[in-house]
Amino acid sequence: MTPLSTQRDFDGLYGLRYLCILVILVAHLFMTDCDFGQCHEGYSYLQALGNCALQFFFVASAFLITFLLLAEEQKLGRLSLRNFFLRRVLRIWPAYFVLLLVVWGFVNRTAFFWIPNVSPAFAAADTARCYGLYFAFLPHIVPFYHAMVPYLHHTYTIGIEEQFYFLWGMIFLLFRRGRLFIFALFALSIPLLGIIHYWAFAWNSSLQHSGSAASYALKAVTYLQYSRLSTFAIGSFLGYSYFYGSSWVNVFRLRWVQLLVIALLAAVVALRIDIPFFHMEVLALLVGAVMLVASFPAQSLLRFNSRWLVYLGHRSYGIYLFHIIAVVLAVRTMEVLPLQGAARFVVLVPLAVAYATALGTISYAVVEQPFLKLKDRFKRVDPKQAIAEASEAIPPPRTTQGPEPERAPAS
Secondary structure (H helix, E strand, O other): OOOHHHOOOOHHHHHHHHHHHHHHHHHHHHHHHHHOOOOOOOHHHHHHHHHHHHHHHHHHHHHHHHHHHHHHHHHHOOOOHHHHHHHHHHHHHHHHHHHHHHHHHOHHHOHHHOOOOHHHHHHOOOHHHHHHHHHOOOOOOHHHHOOOOOOOHHHHHHHHHHHHHHHHHHHHHHOOOOHHHHHHHHHHHHHHHHHHHHHHHHHOHHHHHOOOHHHHHHHHHHHHHHOOHHHHHHHHHHHHHHHOOOHHHHHHHOHHHHHHHHHHHHHHHHOOOOOOOOHHHHHHHHHHHHHHHHOOOOOOOOOOOOHHHHHHHHOHHHHHHHHHHHHHHHHHHHOOOOOOHHHHHHHHHHHHHHHHHHHHHHHHHHHHHHHHHHHHHHOOOOHHHHHHHHHHHOOOOOOOOOOOOOOOOOO
16 A cells, blocks of 8 residues: 555646636636626625635745755756746746737727726727736736736736746755745745835825835835735745655645635635735635645545546646636627526526636647647656655654554665
């Protein structure tokens, strides 16, 4: 029988990622349907769940990137930032720029896709400048200076992640020691800066418009909070602990721990609990715990690694990129169907999911896969082998049923 400690894989993370994207999709469906005049109750709960889903994206990215960087460093003795950045570019950029071209060249020029209030407001803005930042791969800068482009506003998360890749790549190159300290520094300093930011404005709200050095400092704090570096740091700490075999990771295979994590997450969403200044960090810890649960597929109460979830999880990047187009297609489709009220919504949700899944699948097959094959040329370690080796480093949990099983020597 395989030791419990080795019954681990990352497939559950792909399944979780797809489920989180579904949450984001439905949240945006609520918003877009309301733009078309069909508003629904319960959005506040969905928004709370959407915040959890968004933090999961950042936590999971940091977890995986940290794990793979550590695996490469341990196996080969040094990192290749060139290969690392090329892998990230080949994974992220192709589908992103296809979306930009589709939105710029067709979607936002076609009356069928115009969103009431949203599209006219954008058309009245300086559209060239708005698009410019997106084409410069700075989508996370757009909200600070220009109007958000319809069908592209969600891509700010892609810019935030790309910024994280660059920053973490440099940290791993420059700091071989003290990485846990750096993770802790980011995780704690960002919310503490948020407290200073809050009290500075409470003390003197005119600082926001003063043009002084203090006002620019406060804007810098806003940007740091917006960049979710504390969330990434939490995910990196979890990836570091996983890789180096911290024994506490094993507690997430226990059923009572899994039930506690699910109960806490459900309470935060259902009661809309908001922890002042540290709310996003608390969400990051909770979704990070769910992620660790998913890394124990044999003991997980929920089958995050089911075949269809993993299949869709691998296509979830394209689903996420193109889901706003799918949402509007679904809303427009419902305009020709004689349905109203609850019956309309029951059809609308699966229709939007089906459209988004179709677009994501096409994106994966046509746009992403050729570049993924090219990306593999710059891969320096095999992720599956790295996971297996990390599993061997984590001691199996002690039980009262007999002595601890022997472990094979590390290869």
